[in-house]
Structures are given as structure tokens and as C-alpha cells.
Amino acid sequence: MIEELFYIEKSGYRDSFIHNLDARVKILGMFAIIIAMVAVPYSPMVFTVGTLFFGFIMALWALARLPWLVYIKRLVMVLPFGLFIILFQIFFTNRYYQVFHVIANLPFGIHIYAESVEFAFILFVKFVVCVSAIILLSSTTKLHDMLEGAGRMGLPPEFALTFGMMIRYLFVFGYIFRKINEALTTRCFDPFDSALSYRYRMKQIGYTVGTIFIRSYEQGERVYTSMLCRGYGKSSHIFVTRKPLRAPEWSFLGICIVFTVVIPVGTWLVSSRV
Amino acid sequence: MHIPDGFFPISQAAVYWIIALVFIFLSLRWAKKEMSEDKVPLVAVLAAGIFAIQTLNMALPISIIPGGVSGHVVGAALAAIVLGSPFAAVFILTLVLVLQGIFFGDGGITAMGANIINMGVLGGFFGFYTYQSVNNLFHNRFCAAFIAGWISLFIPAIVCAVELAIAGTLPLTFGLVTMGIYHAVIGIIEGGVTAFALSLIIHARPDIVGEVVTGGRRAKDVVIVAGITIALSLAIIAPYYASTYPDGLDSTFLSAYGAKDVTTVHIDEAKSVLAEGAVTEKTGNTFSWQAPLPDYAIPGMDKPGEAMAIIFGVLVLFALGFGISRFISRKN
Numbered sequence: 181m182i183e184e185l186f187y188i189e190k191s192g193y194r195d196s197f198i199h200n201l202d203a204r205v206k207i208l209g210m211f212a213i214i215i216a217m218v219a220v221p222y223s224p225m226v227f228t229v230g231t232l233f234f235g236f237i238m239a240l241w242a243l244a245r246l247p248w249l250v251y252i253k254r255l256v257m258v259l260p261f262g263l264f265i266i267l268f269q270i271f272f273t274n275r276y277y278q279v280f281h282v283i284a285n286l287p288f289g290i291h292i293y294a295e296s297v298e299f300a301f302i303l304f305v306k307f308v309v310c311v312s313a314i315i316l317l318s319s320t321t322k323l324h325d326m327l328e329g330a331g332r333m334g335l336p337p338e339f340a341l342t343f344g345m346m347i348r349y350l351f352v353f354g355y356i357f358r359k360i361n362e363a364l365t366t367r368c369f370d371p372f373d374s375a376l377s378y379r380y381r382m383k384q385i386g387y388t389v390g391t392i393f394i395r396s397y398e399q400g401e402r403v404y405t406s407m408l409c410r411g412y413g414k415s416s417h418i419f420v421t422r423k424p425l426r427a428p429e430w431s432f433l434g435i436c437i438v439f440t441v442v443i444p445v446g447t448w449l450v451s452s453r454v
Numbered sequence: 455m456h457i458p459d460g461f462f463p464i465s466q467a468a469v470y471w472i473i474a475l476v477f478i479f480l481s482l483r484w485a486k487k488e489m490s491e492d493k494v495p496l497v498a499v500l501a502a503g504i505f506a507i508q509t510l511n512m513a514l515p516i517s518i519i520p521g522g523v524s525g526h527v528v529g530a531a532l533a534a535i536v537l538g539s540p541f542a543a544v545f546i547l548t549l550v551l552v553l554q555g556i557f558f559g560d561g562g563i564t565a566m567g568a569n570i571i572n573m574g575v576l577g578g579f580f581g582f583y584t585y586q587s588v589n590n591l592f593h594n595r596f597c598a599a600f601i602a603g604w605i606s607l608f609i610p611a612i613v614c615a616v617e618l619a620i621a622g623t624l625p626l627t628f629g630l631v632t633m634g635i636y637h638a639v640i641g642i643i644e645g646g647v648t649a650f651a652l653s654l655i656i657h658a659r660p661d662i663v664g665e666v667v668t669g670g671r672r673a674k675d676v677v678i679v680a681g682i683t684i685a686l687s688l689a690i691i692a693p694y695y696a697s698t699y700p701d702g703l704d705s706t707f708l709s710a711y712g713a714k715d716v717t718t719v720h721i722d723e724a725k726s727v728l729a730e731g732a733v734t735e736k737t738g739n740t741f742s743w744q745a746p747l748p749d750y751a752i753p754g755m756d757k758p759g760e761a762m763a764i765i766f767g768v769l770v771l772f773a774l775g776f777g778i779s780r781f782i783s784r785k786n
Contacts, residue, residue, distance in 0.1 A: 182505070182506055182509045184558065185557075188557065188558070214459055214563050215464070215563075215564060217459070217460065218459050218463075218467065218562075218564045254559065257560075258458070258559045258560050261456060262458040262460075265461065265623060268624075268628065269623075272628065274625075275622045303460060303461065303623065306459065306460025306461075307458050307459065307460045307461075309460075310458065310459035310460055310563070310564075311459070311559045314555070314556065314558075314559035314563070315559055317556070318556065318557045318558070318559070338486075338494065341494065341498075342494055342495070342498040342501075343498070343549065344498075345499055345502075346501045346549050347553075349502035349503075350505060350506075353503055353506035356506065371510070371511065372513045379646075381512065382512070382643065382646040382647060383650050385510055385512050385643075385647050386647040386654070387651070389507050389510060389529075389650075389651040390650065390651035390652070390653075390655050391654065392506055392507050393504075393507065393536065393651060393655060394658055394659055394662075396499055396502060396506070397496070397500055397503070397536075397659070397662055399499050399503070400496035400498070400500050401496060403496070403499050404495050412495070414486075
């Protein structure tokens with residue numbers, strides 16, 4: 181995941197309309213889409229709302245002029261756990277439907293239900309839309325901009341400071357991790373090598389974990405001391421300048437909010453009329 | 455175990471967020487008060503380190519698909535043990551989970567509250583207290599760290615399965631069995647790595663390991679270890695016995711009044727109400743007990759009520775357990 185960190189941050193440094201938008205606008209817009217998508221009840225309505233949201237996110241992705249492969253790669257990386265739950269849905273009944281129709285009988289008394297397949301798709305749509313919103317947000321916004329944006333929106337200064345410190349040292353530990361990994365590889369150590377005894381492999385990984393822990397602790401101590409020298413105290417916080425939103429940013433935010441409200445409400449009205 | 459968005463209805467996600475926020479607030483207070491001076495930056499840098507630690511992958515000890523299934527360390531138990539407080543784990547894991555959720559999309563935004571409760575709060579608290587108790591009882595740090603690491607992964611996995619069952623997105627028994635078995639095996643990596651890492655840290659920097667040395671066997675430790683053992687056994691056994699059908703006594707009673715056939719599961723609701731009326735009339739006993747949280751639910755609230763009822767029950771049990779153990783240890 182740490183390699184991915186460099187990769188994602190790199191895509192955040194590109195230049196496009198979406199990249200240049202203020203972080204606050206993107207955070208609010210994407211969070212609105214996620215919350216709206218999660219708030220839509222488990223019903224076939226999710227398909228319409230989800231497809232429209234997905235189309236909107238993909239349009240923004242195209243506007244950000246990022247390669248489609250980046251999106252697909254990132255999506256594949258976060259799929260496993262969600263996909264595991266989604267795939268197994270088809271074999272079980274759930275409380276969101278009253279009647280279940282068997283569409284396939286498998287050995288050992290396992291059945292596949294039509295309603296459960298539909299429910300699995302509902303979950304899948306919700307999952308993919310929410311993950312896509314996050315992928316768009318993090319691929320078009322630098323980590324530090326996101327932090328500043330959150331600070332401007334009222335994130336408590338204690339959190340802003342700790343997140344700021346964490347983000348700064350993430351990249352330091354990214355390099356440290358890379359070095360340790362290279363050192364292990366040059367010594368022909370592979371944690372997946374079944375020729376080595378399990379205990380030995382675990383011990384090596386354990387010692388590596390211990391080393392990273394001590395290194396990060398000592399780094400933390402040094403940072404703390406150097407911050408003290410520069411006058412750090414209990415009331416210290418990250419300095420975030422005021423930055424009013426520009427007209428295009430206001431309009432983008434407006435479009436996002438209106439879109440996330442109008443689509444679910446409109447779909448609900450149309451479906452209730454039918 | 456990072457639950458994504460969309461697997462909880464929004465109301466339940468909000469309940470988990472509120473509980474998580476309480477613990478985040480407490481952990482921030484811990485970082486300000488308990489760490490000598492104001493060492494918040496130190497914990498923040500350590501969080502970056504823990505994030506790096508989480509990227510070290512290792513194959514499962516019992517590989518189901520050869521070379522295909524791997525696991526990594528969460529580090530909640532390690533952080534809590536070394537820094538001497540479960541709040542350390544809550545603080546560090548919150549930072550890591552927020553980053554994973556917002557930047558990587560690993561774990562959802564609305565589901566983040568639940569993820570913080572599972573991995574940070576439960577992982578940290580169970581890891582820390584298990585380590586302390588086992589270490590006090592058997593004076594073996596290595597063994598204590600191994601069990602603590604294992605528990606800090608297994609308990610959150612079980613709770614994760616329960617949360618998804620409450621949300622109606624994963625059947626309880628299936629969730630408990632699959633998540634339980636998978637994380638019980640992965641827990642071996644967590645436990646082993648925690649133990650080796652801790653022994654290295656104790657040798658290299660004994661001054662940073664914040665251990666509470668109590669000396670001797672404490673009643674509280676016996677209670678905690680016994681409690682965890684019993685709870686775990688129940689967690690494994692209960693799903694196989696839990697059933698929505700009436701229990702033996704109910705079934706006999708209902709069949710005696712013709713509301714149900716002994717060998718079938720169908721209940722005639724109208725007849726069962728009549729049967730209850732007939733018994734009340736015969737015995738003259740009109741006493742009834744209105745449980746505060748009937749059927750593990752809070753009246754008037756839907757699913758979030760059930761989640762809160764279970765969490766409330768667990769908290770009450772914990773409070774009772776700690777109260778009793780403190781009372782016993784004071785007498786000693």
C-alpha cells in the first residue's frame with residue numbers, strides 16, 4: 181500500500197480543472213455523493229441513482245484528464261473484502277425482501293435466489309459508486325491540500341496538527357520501508373518462501389516490524405525535540421491561511437449538492453408515481 | 455476487515471460514528487494528559503510508522519490457496535502494549551484508518567466509525583488488557599503478546615460479522631464462521647509478529663515500553679483471562695445453537711395447548727395467545743416482567759436500536775466485570 185501512496189500522490193500533482201479546484205469543494209462534493217448513495221434504501225432505486233452518480237463521477241474523471249487505467253487499478257485494489265460479502269449474498273435470504281424465488285439448486289442444499297442476486301447487485305452498485313468517489317477525490321487532490329481544506333472547514337487544530345505530522349512522515353517511512361524491503365530482498369529473504377520455516381519467517385517479519393516501530397518512535401522523539409526548539413507548545417497548531425472560494429468553485433459545489441439531492445429525490449418521486 | 459461504504463444503512467453508520475467519536479475524544483485527551491508533556495507529534499509520527507508496518511505482508515500459516523492468501527499486521531495490540539495504554543491504539547489506528555479511508559478507499563467514509571470501533575477500540579482494549587493479565591498471571595511476555603495479538607484481531611473480526619448481521623448484509627452464522635476462521639488463522643501472524651516485535655523493542659529500547667508492573671497474581675487478571683476464554687468459547691459455540699425457533703420449554707408449552715405440533719416448527723399465533731391467556735387464568739398469576747431492552751432491541755428504534763442494545767449490554771457487562779474484580783482485589 182505504501183508504494184501506492186507515491187503513485188496516488190503523483191496523480192494529485194497533475195494539472196486540470198478538477199485538480200485546480202479547492203480541496204474543500206472536492207471533499208464536500210464527494211462526501212455528499214457518498215452519503216446520498218449510502219442513504220438510498222436497499223431497493224431497485226439504487227440502480228438508477230447509482231448509475232447516474234457513477235456517470236457523474238466518470239465525467240469528472242474524464243475532466244481531470246487522468247488515465248482510465250489508474251482508476252481501474254485503484255478500484256481492483258480495494259475490491260476484495262467488499263466483493264467477498266457481495267458474492268456470497270446470492271446464496272442467502274435477507275430481511276429486505278419478503279418472498280424469495282429459487283433460480284438454481286446446488287448440491288448440499290444450497291440455493292441461489294433471484295432476489296438475493298438483485299440485492300448483491302444493489303450492494304455492488306453502492307460499493308463501487310462510493311469507492312469511485314474516493315478514488316476521484318484522492319487522485320485529484322494532494323494530501324496536504326486535503327488537510328488544509330479540512331482545517332478551513334473546521335477540523336479541530338489538534339487533529340489538523342497530528343494529521344499534518346503523520347502525512348509528512350508517511351513519505352519518510354515509505355522510503356524507509358522501501359530500503360528495508362530492498363535489504364531483505366538482497367539477502368534473498370522472501371516472506372512467502374515456504375522452504376523457510378514458518379517460525380523463522382515470522383521472526384524476521386516480527387523483528388522488521390519492531391525495527392520500524394523503534395525507528396518511527398525515535399523519529400517522533402527527534403521531531404518532538406526539534407519542534408520544542410522552535411517554540412512548540414500545547415497551543416501550537418498548523419497555520420492555515422484564509423482562502424475564499426472562487427466563482428467556478430462555488431458553482432461546482434452547487435452543482436454537486438443539487439445533483440446529489442435532486443437525483444435520489446427525483447428517482448423516488450418517479451418510482452412512487454409508477 | 456475494513457468495512458466499505460454501502461454495507462450499513464446510514465442510521466446504523468451514524469450510531470457507530472457517534473460511539474467512535476467518544477473514544478477518539480478520550481484518546482485525544484489521553485495523548486494530551488498521559489504522555490509526559492504534550493507529545494502528540496510523537497504519536498503522529500508513530501502512526502506513520504504503524505502504517506508502514508501494515509504493508510508488510512506474509513503468507514497464511516495454513517495456505518488454502520497455495521501462496522495466494524496473505525495477511526498483514528494491524529498493530530493495535532503492539533501500539534497499546536508498548537505505549538502502555540489502549541488509548542494509544544485508538545489514537546494511532548484512528549489516524550491510520552482515516553488515511554486509508556479517505557486516501558486509499560480502503561474502508562468507507564460512513565463505515566469508518568464502525569472500523570475505528572472494531573480495529574482501534576476493540577483491538578486496542580482487548581490487546582492491552584489481555585497482554586497485561588496473561589503477563590501478570592504467567593510472567594511470560596512473549597506468550598502474553600502472542601495471545602494479545604491474536605485476540606486483538608479475532609474479536610474485531612467477530613464483532614465485524616455481528617455488525618454486518620445487524621445491518622442485514624451478511625447472515626450471522628455464515629459471517630461468524632468465515633470471518634472467525636479466517637481471522638483466527640491470520641491472528642497467528644498478528645500474534646507471532648507482535649510477540650517478536652515486542653521482544654526486540656524490549657531488548658533495544660526497554661525505556662519506551664510502558665509496562666505496569668503490579669507483581670504477583672491479581673484477581674482482576676484471573677477474571678479477565680477467564681472472561682475472555684468463556685466469551686470466546688461462547689462466541690464460537692453460540693451461533694450453532696442460536697435459533698429463531700421456540701426453545702424446548704416454549705415448544706412443549708405451545709404444543710400442550712395445540713398452538714404447535716411438537717415435531718414441526720409452525721406456530722399458530724392466535725392459539726398461542728389463547729394459551730397464554732388460559733394459563734394466566736388457571737394459575738391466577740398476572741405478574742409480568744417488562745424487560746428494559748426486549749429481544750435485544752430498544753423499543754421505538756429499528757436496527758440502530760438493536761446495535762445500541764447489544765453495545766449497551768456489552769458495556770454493562772464490562773462495567774460489572776471490572777467492578778466485581780476491583781471489589782475482590784480490594785478485599786485481597
